[in-house]
Amino acid sequence: xxxxxxxxxxxxxxxxxxxxxxxxxxxxxxxxxxxxxxxxxxxxxxxxxxxxxxxxxxxxxxxxxxxxxxxxxxxxxxxxxxxxxxxxxxxxxxxxxxxxxxxxxxxxxxxxxxxxxxxxxxxxxxxxxxxxxxxxxxxxxxxxxxxxxxxxxxxxxxxxxxxxxxxx
Amino acid sequence: xxxxxxxxxxxxxxxxxxxxxxxxxxxxxxxxxxxxxxxxxxxxxxxxxxxxxxxxxxxxxxxxxxxxxxxxxxxxxxxxxxxxxxxxxxxxxxxxxxxxxxxxxxxxxxxxxxxxxxxxxxxxxxxxxxxxxxxxxxxxxxxxxxxxxxxxxxxxxxxxxxxxxxxxxxxxxxxx
Numbered sequence: 001x002x003x004x005x006x007x008x009x010x011x012x013x014x015x016x017x018x019x020x021x022x023x024x025x026x027x028x029x030x031x032x033x034x035x036x037x038x039x040x041x042x043x044x045x046x047x048x049x050x051x052x053x054x055x056x057x058x059x060x061x062x063x064x065x066x067x068x069x070x071x072x073x074x075x076x077x078x079x080x081x082x083x084x085x086x087x088x089x090x091x092x093x094x095x096x097x098x099x100x101x102x103x104x105x106x107x108x109x110x111x112x113x114x115x116x117x118x119x120x121x122x123x124x125x126x127x128x129x130x131x132x133x134x135x136x137x138x139x140x141x142x143x144x145x146x147x148x149x150x151x152x153x154x155x156x157x158x159x160x161x162x163x164x165x166x167x168x
Numbered sequence: 169x170x171x172x173x174x175x176x177x178x179x180x181x182x183x184x185x186x187x188x189x190x191x192x193x194x195x196x197x198x199x200x201x202x203x204x205x206x207x208x209x210x211x212x213x214x215x216x217x218x219x220x221x222x223x224x225x226x227x228x229x230x231x232x233x234x235x236x237x238x239x240x241x242x243x244x245x246x247x248x249x250x251x252x253x254x255x256x257x258x259x260x261x262x263x264x265x266x267x268x269x270x271x272x273x274x275x276x277x278x279x280x281x282x283x284x285x286x287x288x289x290x291x292x293x294x295x296x297x298x299x300x301x302x303x304x305x306x307x308x309x310x311x312x313x314x315x316x317x318x319x320x321x322x323x324x325x326x327x328x329x330x331x332x333x334x335x336x337x338x339x340x341x342x343x344x
Contacts, residue, residue, distance in 0.1 A: 011319065012316065012320055014312040014313065014314075014316030015312065015316075021290075021291070021294070039326060042268035042271070045272075046269045046272040046273050047291040047292050049269060049273075050187065050273070050292045055186040055187065056186065056203070058179070058203060058204065060171075060175040060178075061171050061174060061211050070215075
């Protein structure tokens with residue numbers, strides 16, 4: 001090997017590349033190692049021997065069910081879900097109860113019976129106001145009936161007058 | 169991620185992860201335990217693995233953290249362990265390691281944990297400097313420096329040992 005000394009120098013300096021080191025290994029595992037390099041032969045042979053060392057076989061994992069940490073994750077999801085539901089119920093409850101109260105002149109009335117009484121009173125007051133407005137209309141009707149009566153009298157008069165004129 | 173897909177990815181990484189753990193822990197039994205721990209840890213995180221770009225690097229990083237935990241536990245329990253006693257092999261034990269290749273292995277095992285991990289990731293697993301930097305949580309420059317130091321240490325040790333051997337042979341010949 002022509003560059004053996006140069007590569008060895010780089011090798012011991014820690015600056016050789018992997019491909020250069022592979023060349024050195026191939027050289028030292030061959031039968032053509034020059035005499036001045038023979039002392040390094042076991043050095044490189046040792047690394048090759050170590051790589052060929054038998055290592056124990058590891059039992060493969062056969063488990064197919066979800067591992068413990070996944071179960072924990074599911075548990076965390078369930079707990080989080082329950083917590084979210086509780087939070088939603090707590091937040092929504094006042095809104096759901098809002099049908100049972102009345103705001104009266106800016107004041108909140110939570111007692112439903114009282115609220116109902118107030119509402120009925122309000123409606124009665126409104127009805128009486130409507131009735132009062134209708135009173136003049138009712139009087140107009142009376143006037144109309146009276147006028148109709150007057151009209152009938154004039155018709156009777158006319159009829160009598162006509163009959164009298166015929167008799168004459 | 170399905171169990172089948174996970175197993176296929178993990179089995180391709182097993183050798184690399186085991187060697188890395190064994191290198192860090194210097195104990196094959198503990199390395200096997202660490203491998204199983206990492207397998208379970210990755211399985212638990214499998215939902216996140218689909219978005220991991222560098223699966224090898226990510227798994228090696230998880231393994232490194234697991235090994236560091238084991239080393240920390242060892243220190244807390246103060247048990248006598250290969251990592252703590254390996255540097256104190258007696259000369260007789262050292263002499264038993266006759267094979268030069270095994271001697272290199274012993275020298276690598278004696279390196280500090282950081283250098284040991286880096287040299288094996290590079291020279292055994294053939295990983296890029298950037299990948300090693302990610303796993304070790306350090307800069308690429310720091311990886312290069314530590315890699316160079318580790319290689320130089322072993323080289324010096326080998327040369328020293330050979331020198332010592334030659335001296336012994338020479339002395340024996342002189343005495344003869």
